[in-house]
Amino acid sequence: MVVKDIRYLRQRGSGFIYIWTPKLALRADMVEYDPGIAKIRIEALKKIVEEKRSKVESSEETEKRNAEAVGLAKQSAELTSLENELRDSQLKATGYVDPEKKTSTPDEMLVQKRSKIIADDPEIKKIQNWRTKNQAEEYMLVNFGETVNRESTMDELKTIAMTARTLRIFEKPIDDQDVAIETNKFSGE
Numbered sequence: 541m542v543v544k545d546i547r548y549l550r551q552r553g554s555g556f557i558y559i560w561t562p563k564l565a566l567r568a569d570m571v572e573y574d575p576g577i578a579k580i581r582i583e584a585l586k587k588i589v590e591e592k593r594s595k596v597e598s599s600e601e602t603e604k605r606n607a608e609a610v611g612l613a614k615q616s617a618e619l620t621s622l623e624n625e626l627r628d629s630q631l632k633a634t635g636y637v638d639p640e641k642k643t644s645t646p647d648e649m650l651v652q653k654r655s656k657i658i659a660d661d662p663e664i665k666k667i668q669n670w671r672t673k674n675q676a677e678e679y680m681l682v683n684f685g686e687t688v689n690r691e692s693t694m695d696e697l698k699t700i701a702m703t704a705r706t707l708r709i710f711e712k713p714i715d716d717q718d719v720a721i722e723t724n725k726f727s728g729e
Contacts, residue, residue, distance in 0.1 A: 548578035552711045555683055557581060568713035577685030584681040658706055667701045670694065676701055683708075 547560035550573035557578050564570050644652065658664055670676055673690050676697035680686045684704055688697055 545575055548573040548575055550578075552713055553708065555708050574685075581682055581685045584678065588678065588682065654710070657709060661705065661709060663705050664702055667698055667705065670698060670701075673697060680704070 549558045549560050549564050549570040550556070551558065552569045552571060557573060558564055558570070560572070565572070667676075667679070670679075671694075673688070673692075673694065676694070677688050677690065679701055680688050686704075688700065692700070
């Protein structure tokens, strides 16, 4: 019995990897994915899961940290609210007009909408808070199957990762003709 190589699909937008099935392959948001890159990403994820399992904290320590974090979050929210109220009252006193209340062109509204989506994306927020090159290397390997140049600065690595993530967020499904072209690219036709 001959075992064929496993084929993979990548979901546009999310980047999730699936094992190829005829039904999934017909979806507009799925593209055939290079098996080599898929295997690299899968192995990287397995390694991360193993490392995280070995670092599991006791439930008491976790509960204590969570309680502290909740308290700090509440204090932070209260301070932010007070700061916003103060800023708003100062701005009103100077006659300032909030740009969000001004009318915008459709292009300006699209840019604002995309900027908000990017700013609110949890992965973008994580990238912005990276402190080590290992975080950048792990993220790019797991999510895109790409290695990074460790000689790059942290700002450069963050920019590369945020650009890749932004492209993934706004990646659009392709039409059936494009699916056939991409599928043929991998099947050798």
